[in-house]
Amino acid sequence: MIPRLVLLTDRSQLRLGRGLVRTVRECVDAGLRAVVVREHDLEPGQRHALLSTLAAIDGLTVVSSRIPDDCAHGLHLAAHQPAPADGCWGRSCHSRADVARAAGQGASWTTLSPYAVSASKPGHGPALPASAWAGHALPVLALAGIDATNAAAAVAAGAHGVAVMGAVMRAEDPAAVVAALLRELPNTPRRSSPPLRSPEQRRRDPGC
Structure with a gap:
């Protein structure tokens, strides 16, 4: 099951002097359990190295945006991309x-x-x-304009949880923003194993 809070990365929004890996580590210490790594502008080798580094963080589920990668625990597709044949994956919907x-x-x-x-x-x-969020057959994460002031309302409207980018990436203290978001969301574990399967598990059993 995807966690209630998922962070989408965009290192271009980070404050001057902040690194993406450091920021994600601090957010994990604050309770973050899943990240969707975008960074589509990186060279393939650089992006793979970033995913590998993040996947080694204890308790963090790492999802690759748009581009499959063996280091990632899952794949998040754009609205127009074809569905993969196997593995755990999600999609951007509107x-x-x-x-x-x-x-x-x-x-x-x-x-x-x-x-x-x-x-x-x-x-x-x-x-x-408001009618968009409830009654779906799979977990739906509310995205865009989400912060600690409206995260609880999104879940109350029927969303499984929230996906956040700018509110965290642009913050002076990203970990504090994550902590504030988690306080607004139900049933957030302190730390657990990644809820999606590892690449090795997916190769043995392609089902989620």
Whole structure:
């Protein structure tokens, strides 16, 4: 099961002098249990090394955005990408119909956006209606414009949890933002093994 809080990375939004690995480590110490690694501009070898480093952090589930990688515990696809043949994967969705299609294709989770106005993607909207979040066949993470002031409301509306990028990446103290978000979300474990299967487990048994 995907955790209630998932961090999406974008190192370009970090404050000057902050490194991505350090930031993720601090967020894990604050309770973060899953990260979707974007960083699509990196060379393949650099991105693989980043995923490998993050995957070695105890208790952290690492999901690769768009590009499969053996170091990752899962894969998160853009809305237009074809579904993989096996493994644990999720998809970016923008409507209830998108979520239903992803569930039918075998996705294990989706993000659904926009929940609210996003500072990371100005003009991305309008926000989805309150009826968008409940009654799905798989866990749905509310994305866009999420922070500690509205995370609980997203779950109350029916989302499984929230996916956050800018509120954490742009923060002076990203770990404090993670801690504040987790206080607003239900049933957050202190630390556990990655909830998605490792690459070795996926090769032995492609099911989630």
